[in-house]
Amino acid sequence: MPSKYRIETSVVPHRLVPVSFSGVVAWEEGCLKCARCAKRQCVYKVYETRQLNPQEMRDSLDFACKNCFRCVQSCPKGLIQKAQDPRFRSLGDSYFTxxxxxxxxxxxxxxxxxxxxxxxxxxxxxxxxxxxxxxxxxxxRPTRDGIHGREYISTAVDLGRKPMALVFG
Known part of the structure; x- marks a missing residue:
């Protein structure tokens, strides 16, 4: 890519660690824990980008895992299983699920x-x-529907400090 289109960016660390939907990978009896299948099949490259040890699948189950379940489906013996993280259900309230x-x-x-x-x-x-x-x-061509049905494209930008809390009323 030409240098005039190159914008240098840096990732800002999270203030709070996001909770993932799934939280447990269970290795059943009979698995060699080689992790070749899951490491090669992860389309989001969780193991490469986070430099995880593929032998320790538990370390990958945080917000970096996008829950595509490719690792579960690509296990040749069908031994990898993921379960919902109990912390996920405790997020939010009746309004914000x-x-x-x-x-x-x-x-x-x-x-x-x-x-x-x-x-x-x-x-x-x-x-x-x-x-x-x-x-x-x-x-x-406004007659065509977008990816979520017909919707308006808003280019509005909110400037200023963010509110301390949302107030509904």
Missing amino acids: PEIITSLWYQAETGRIPVSGAGYGGPFSGPGFDSMWTDMSEIV
Whole structure:
């Protein structure tokens, strides 16, 4: 990529560690714990980016794991299992469910709409790109529906300090 399009960025550490949906990988009897299958099949490269020991699968189950369950499906013997983290259900309240909170964490961290799947991994993704998806076909041809049905594209930016708490009333 030409240098004029290169923007140097740095990742800011989380103030709070996000809680993942799944929290346990259970190695059943009969597994050699080689982790070749899970290490090679992870489409999000959790093991490579976090420099995890593939022998210790438990270390990968935090917010870096995107719960694609590829490691579970790619185990040749079908011995890897994941279970829901009990801390996940304790997030939020009756208004803000755990799913809404994790969705907001994801949007704040990446700047993109949470969509499940392999995702775009082209040259304009990753650090340095805000991943804001704007489907311009909705503007050019408004009869087509977008990825979440028909919706407006807002380019508004909120400036100033963030409020201490949300007040509904």
